[in-house]
Amino acid sequence: MSSPILEPMLRKLELRNVLDASDRAAILALPYQLRTVDRGTCVVREGERPERSCLLLAGFACRHKVTSAGGRQIVSIHIPGDFVDLQGAFLDIADHNVEALGRCELAMVAHADVRVLASTRPAVARAMWMDTLVESAIYREWIINNGRRGALARVAHLICELGRRLHAVGLASADRFEIPLNQDQMADATGLTPVHVNRTLRELDRTGLVDRVARTVHVKDWPGLREIADFNETYLHFDQLVAKREQHCAPTPTARGDPPAESLAAAAG
Amino acid sequence: MSSPILEPMLRKLELRNVLDASDRAAILALPYQLRTVDRGTCVVREGERPERSCLLLAGFACRHKVTSAGGRQIVSIHIPGDFVDLQGAFLDIADHNVEALGRCELAMVAHADVRVLASTRPAVARAMWMDTLVESAIYREWIINNGRRGALARVAHLICELGRRLHAVGLASADRFEIPLNQDQMADATGLTPVHVNRTLRELDRTGLVDRVARTVHVKDWPGLREIADFNETYLHFDQLVAKREQHCAPTPTARGDPPAESLAAAAG
DNA sequence: CGGCAAATTGAGCATTGTCAATGTCTGTGG
DNA sequence: CCACAGACATTGACAATGCTCAATTTGCCG
Numbered sequence: 113m114s115s116p117i118l119e120p121m122l123r124k125l126e127l128r129n130v131l132d133a134s135d136r137a138a139i140l141a142l143p144y145q146l147r148t149v150d151r152g153t154c155v156v157r158e159g160e161r162p163e164r165s166c167l168l169l170a171g172f173a174c175r176h177k178v179t180s181a182g183g184r185q186i187v188s189i190h191i192p193g194d195f196v197d198l199q200g201a202f203l204d205i206a207d208h209n210v211e212a213l214g215r216c217e218l219a220m221v222a223h224a225d226v227r228v229l230a231s232t233r234p235a236v237a238r239a240m241w242m243d244t245l246v247e248s249a250i251y252r253e254w255i256i257n258n259g260r261r262g263a264l265a266r267v268a269h270l271i272c273e274l275g276r277r278l279h280a281v282g283l284a285s286a287d288r289f290e291i292p293l294n295q296d297q298m299a300d301a302t303g304l305t306p307v308h309v310n311r312t313l314r315e316l317d318r319t320g321l322v323d324r325v326a327r328t329v330h331v332k333d334w335p336g337l338r339e340i341a342d343f344n345e346t347y348l349h350f351d352q353l354v355a356k357r358e359q360h361c362a363p364t365p366t367a368r369g370d371p372p373a374e375s376l377a378a379a380a381g
Numbered sequence: 382m383s384s385p386i387l388e389p390m391l392r393k394l395e396l397r398n399v400l401d402a403s404d405r406a407a408i409l410a411l412p413y414q415l416r417t418v419d420r421g422t423c424v425v426r427e428g429e430r431p432e433r434s435c436l437l438l439a440g441f442a443c444r445h446k447v448t449s450a451g452g453r454q455i456v457s458i459h460i461p462g463d464f465v466d467l468q469g470a471f472l473d474i475a476d477h478n479v480e481a482l483g484r485c486e487l488a489m490v491a492h493a494d495v496r497v498l499a500s501t502r503p504a505v506a507r508a509m510w511m512d513t514l515v516e517s518a519i520y521r522e523w524i525i526n527n528g529r530r531g532a533l534a535r536v537a538h539l540i541c542e543l544g545r546r547l548h549a550v551g552l553a554s555a556d557r558f559e560i561p562l563n564q565d566q567m568a569d570a571t572g573l574t575p576v577h578v579n580r581t582l583r584e585l586d587r588t589g590l591v592d593r594v595a596r597t598v599h600v601k602d603w604p605g606l607r608e609i610a611d612f613n614e615t616y617l618h619f620d621q622l623v624a625k626r627e628q629h630c631a632p633t634p635t636a637r638g639d640p641p642a643e644s645l646a647a648a649a650g
Numbered sequence: 651c652g653g654c655a656a657a658t659t660g661a662g663c664a665t666t667g668t669c670a671a672t673g674t675c676t677g678t679g680g
Numbered sequence: 681c682c683a684c685a686g687a688c689a690t691t692g693a694c695a696a697t698g699c700t701c702a703a704t705t706t707g708c709c710g
Contacts, residue, residue, distance in 0.1 A: 180611045183529035187521040199514045207518050207616040231503040241510050244517060245468045249476050251520035252456040258528035259572025260452035303528025308698055310658060342449045347476040574667055579690060
């Protein structure tokens with residue numbers, strides 16, 4: 113019966129997990145403190161020992177680290193509903209920074225409350241854990257993106273990922289969305305320089321696969337874009353979306369022909 | 382009272398968590414199946430839906446993905462005690478490959494058993510979850526390594542990380558260890574080519590910071606090596622090792638001067 | 651209209667990749 | 681004990697992708 117302010121997180125957890133009424137209530141009952149920050153604000157700083165985790169209610173944020181030479185690398189982009197600093201509840205020292213990419217609305221939740229929630233409600237712990245596992249899968253893909261793809265594929269891959277993630281949470285239509293990054297930030301996310309990101313975006317425009325006006329992207333040819341981006345969305349684990357599982361319980365085309373459809377039910381239980 | 386075959390994992394979980402006797406017993410009682418594989422064997426393949434997770438008892442393994450252009454990227458290195466495919470228990474489709482870097486001994490544990498363990502024993506779930514969080518921190522560092530560091534720093538960073546991780550689990554002395562990778566594999570881990578890794582290793586030798594004979598590394602100057610590697614080990618979260626917390630409960634020098642020493646006790650409980 | 655952030659462009663350079671040999675080490679069979 | 685195979689390491693010459701530096705332009709807002 114508390115305010116539904118924390119609903120974006122609940123919705124996100126329920127994307128891949130079935131929670132019962134008491135679990136839902138426990139999540140919504142988490143004590144929090146609202147905080148609104150402007151673009152560029154660092155919510156968490158490397159080396160600090162924060163006492164509260166932040167949960168992104170509205171706006172976009174990123175995690176990043178800085179090298180001794182001054183280079184900045186964005187390691188993840190966060191969208192509304194993300195429990196951005198969940199890890200802070202379990203790991204004492206922050207190993208990276210969290211920064212608002214634009215104006216953000218955050219709910220700050222005490223680490224102790226998160227730990228209690230996790231240890232008393234296995235289903236909630238599991239849902240949050242799965243979230244961190246999907247996040248890990250995204251990290252892995254970013255390692256490859258930075259390590260083994262050329263500039264065009266890197267930038268295109270970032271665009272594909274953002275488009276699909278925004279669509280999955282209802283923040284974009286299937287083929288049109290707004291990139292929450294400017295070119296400098298895209299450079300920091302892809303390990304390129306801003307100048308080269310610019311040239312690469314122009315090159316992408318010339319392929320005709322997308323219509324891009326400033327940060328707004330309209331994907332005109334998903335298969336073509338996926339191809340040059342080397343984008344295989346298995347790593348986003350959309351196959352486990354609850355909505356999807358209800359629709360068609362058949363195996364996805366990603367798996368060869370290995371159809372243990374019961375594994376879906378098993379995983380759900 | 383089952384066989385202590387799974388002890389390496391238990392030891393690893395207890396590195397950062399305090400478990401009671403019943404939790405320990407539950408872990409050691411997990412039903413498993415032993416499997417020995419040779420170098421190059423793929424234990425998990427991208428796109429598959431495995432039924433069992435693998436736990437590395439002896440030897441070294443890696444996770445990797447392959448791009449459409451044929452480039453290979455290693456995204457993590459696993460050492461004995463690592464629950465290599467824990468994520469498989471919660472995410473249906475494997476999004477990457479797991480391969481033995483040398484002869485490995487594995488324990489295969491059914492996903493269903495892992496899930497039951499996690500949902501009935503919050504302390505165990507928490508320990509495993511923390512493990513995945515530290516793994517995430519390592520992924521983040523690898524994104525930076527591939528994205529924003531030059532070849533020399535990249536290779537040196539990989540060496541620093543391996544040395545410190547091996548030392549932390551007692552598999553190496555503080556300054557001498559064996560890299561579990563050949564130069565081709567180091568190239569796949571750092572996003573470089575084998576040729577360039579070779580040149581870079583020679584360059585590293587010339588700095589005099591390490592004595593290297595084939596895969597054996599003797600670090601002669603840790604501060605110097607850390608410096609050229611831009612290596613800050615905060616991300617390995619060794620500050621939370623139980624052994625360390627017992628020794629000195631003072632805040633580490635990594636944090637500015639923010640000494641909520643109770644946070645350690647709180648986290649431990 | 652001025653000011654500012656962001657985007658765009660060009661020219662030259664540097665790091666890293668590619669290709670193709672050659673060298674080294676180790677274990678095996680004769 | 682030696683020749684050989686195979687894996688791994690090393691080297692050189694050249695190409696290319698992406699970086700640096702330095703303008704210039706565009707769009708937006710007060």
